[in-house]
Amino acid sequence: MAPNPIPPPSADPAEPLQVLQRVIASLEALGIHYMLVGSFASSLHGFARFTQDADLIVDLFPSQLDAFAQALASDFYVDQGLIQQALKRGTSFNIIHFESSFKVDFFIVGGRNFSKAEFSRRVLRRSIRVRSSKLTCRLPKMPCFQSSIGTAWVVEFRKPSGET
Amino acid sequence: MLSDTHPDVERMQITILRSMPSWRKFRLVNDLIVTGRKLALAGLRERFPGASAEELQRRLATLLLGPKVAQRVYGPEPDPPTVR
Numbered sequence: 376m377a378p379n380p381i382p383p384p385s386a387d388p389a390e391p392l393q394v395l396q397r398v399i400a401s402l403e404a405l406g407i408h409y410m411l412v413g414s415f416a417s418s419l420h421g422f423a424r425f426t427q428d429a430d431l432i433v434d435l436f437p438s439q440l441d442a443f444a445q446a447l448a449s450d451f452y453v454d455q456g457l458i459q460q461a462l463k464r465g466t467s468f469n470i471i472h473f474e475s476s477f478k479v480d481f482f483i484v485g486g487r488n489f490s491k492a493e494f495s496r497r498v499l500r501r502s503i504r505v506r507s508s509k510l511t512c513r514l515p516k517m518p519c520f521q522s523s524i525g526t527a528w529v530v531e532f533r534k535p536s537g538e539t
Numbered sequence: 540m541l542s543d544t545h546p547d548v549e550r551m552q553i554t555i556l557r558s559m560p561s562w563r564k565f566r567l568v569n570d571l572i573v574t575g576r577k578l579a580l581a582g583l584r585e586r587f588p589g590a591s592a593e594e595l596q597r598r599l600a601t602l603l604l605g606p607k608v609a610q611r612v613y614g615p616e617p618d619p620p621t622v623r
Contacts, residue, residue: 384600384613386592392569418556418564425571427603452612471612476600477572 388475395429398470398479401446408434413480428469428478435483437462450474576603583621590617 389397395415402409413430435443440462444453452471458481461468467482544552556564579602583595590598594617601609601621609616 384593384596386596388596390569391572392565415565415568418568424568425575426568427572427575471604471608473612476596476603476609476612478604 384476385474391477394472394475394477405439405442405446407439428480430480432482432484
């Protein structure tokens with residue numbers, strides 16, 4: 376997918392939440408399981424930290440790579456070569472929103488930092504409303520983001536009962 | 540966690556944050572990022588008074604992503620470089 380055409384950063388860019396919404400909507404549309412972590416997720420626990428990006432753990436398969444890149448390439452800098460490497464090595468990659476320069480980091484589940492077991496313990500936390508939202512989805516376990524604008528279901532790590 | 544904050548005050552702060560609805564917590568993080576970017580832009584405007592809005596955004600990208608990544612995504616930045 377590289378090199379991308381280069382739309383310049385905008386003087387009135389989309390806000391980070393909107394960019395995150397766009398990414399999650401694409402993951403949902405492609406059936407790629409994900410988990411939101413990092414500062415956005417920790418804010419739900421009362422720790423509002425300053426950050427410059429959003430972090431997602433994804434269960435991305437090589438067979439989904441083309442569709443994933445295609446879904447995002449019009450708005451994001453997406454380097455398929457780097458994603459392939461990350462998939463092979465179980466590491467991470469990032470994409471960058473052209474208009475806002477906002478970066479979204481993806482960590483491959485089962486890689487160095489995030490095990491399948493942790494991913495399987497992701498839980499539906501609650502719904503969040505972002506601009507023009509409509510609550511339309513009520514799945515019990517899976518993260519859900521119904522339609523391109525709408526309500527995201529936020530997932531987080533939760534330790535199994537008895538684990539300290 | 541915060542070295543300049545009394546533990547009782549910090550506990551209260553966390554309690555208040557936890558009592559907020561999820562959307563507001565997300566909005567808080569969003570607004571922190573947006574505010575940080577506005578401050579960085581204000582700094583760039585002072586450093587490069589003649590720069591257009593587009594040039595300032597390009598320079599902001601350098602600050603946010605680092606010169607190498609920003610160049611890969613947006614191409615070369617104008618002289619003089621934002622980061623020496």
